[in-house]
Amino acid sequence: MSFHGTDVRRKAIARLRAGAKNAEVARALGVPLGTVGYWLHKDRAERGECPGAHRPKCPRCDGRELDAAAYSYLLALYLGDGHIIQYSAHRAPSLMITCGDDWPGLMDACEAAMRTVFPDNSVCRVRKTGCHNVKVYSKHLWCLFPQHGPGKKHERPIALEAWQQQIVDAHPWEFLRGLVHSDGCRITNWTTRMVGGERKRYEYPRYLFANKSDDIRRLFSDTLTKVGVEWTVLARGSDPFNISVARKDSVALMDAHIGPKY
Template sequence: MNFHRTEVRHRAVARLRAGAKNADVAREFDIPLGTISYWRHMDRAKRGECPGAHDPKCPRCDGRELDSAAYSYLLALYLGDGHIIQYSAHRVPSLMITCDDAWPGLMNACETAMRKVFPDNSVCRVRKTGCHNVKVYSKHLWCMFPQHGEGKKHERSLVLEPWQQQIVDAHPWQFIRGLIHSDGCRITNWTTRRVGGERKRYEYPRYFFTNTSTDIIQLCTDTLDRVGVEWKPARQKSRKAENISVARKASVALMDQHIGPKY
């Protein structure tokens, strides 16, 4: 991908403002026509010359009302299966949540949450092998997800801002639901017990949450504590990942009431 210096862009935009055609400027600067068209559109939008153009408001920057419950769920999905991409300094960044095709209900819930958190932005699904990336473009993604940074999530600090923690405290079950939907599951375990001298099979439901980030594990367990769910560390198949188990009957019933299995 070719990147063009700010000086070149300013010179090209100046020629466009002077009345030059897109194709002529593209040939003059040896820049793709699509890039010139994009620069012209962004320049006109910045000056308010595009009919109906508007800059979507941000809850953090402009005080727009935020659907806090939807944000709590989307934040958890982002921590598990999301990332923010900006291909160049002149492009609008995008938030992508990768959803497995095996869970269409989860994908629908993700898209619904995105539309509620970013009601003025376009949301789309991009098909990949075995999954879809649910995407939204916004200039305010850095404001809404300050945990974004270089490198892998488990290799950097992931601490919630005070305003984020207030939202999670107000909507803890939405946050837990997002964590389970991204990196958790509900399964049926079984064991055998001797009853009246005869060994019988005994089945019971259980929730697991697995992540390689100790910070995300801490966010999960702190929130489980807050809603009264008993948990314990489980045996790990991978030394790199930490595994949290919820198996006590009352706690599983509480999780079933608010979360349930993926679908």
């Protein structure tokens, strides 16, 4: 193995800082290309310019400003269609929100919220059959989403911490929009009624939200009540998993703040 003295390294760093390419420096000084790359990496790290020295700050740990409206929406998406996973102890955990390809606008909104909440982290989309996972890596996911835990969400308690509830109370429509975008929909129902002795078809819009978690449904219904939306439980058999908003005034209120997915 060949070793290169401090003088050779100093010359290499001077040329690299002046803009020379790694390969040019390696040829000029008779140093392996990998060694030149390592020297460059160490020099950047010592000067705080190395990508490996990137230290994204956390609203909870470091007091970084948090866009509360974007967080309220992203929190709801996480409760509905998101999960956090860590593949190994040596890698940062990742947050993934699954978005159907039928709703490109929803996918764009999810990515925009994720980039706003994590401005120092890269966000990407991973293609799956019929959907994309919108994904971000951050070691501070546990700080911002303390609802994470082993098992499925409907098999464990889900409760907001006080600071999260304050955000939801301040931005309830963003929270409701996220829940509807994840586990809800706006549909057109129909029924028939007798008009002048003739049975006629009557159509009306309705919002539906379905989730197996009693706690998540309660978060949805409690927030609906706070913004003045009337709702009912629409049971399927013995399972009260569906919350319905069908009264005309309440649907109009939901339309004004949420609207159909697109």
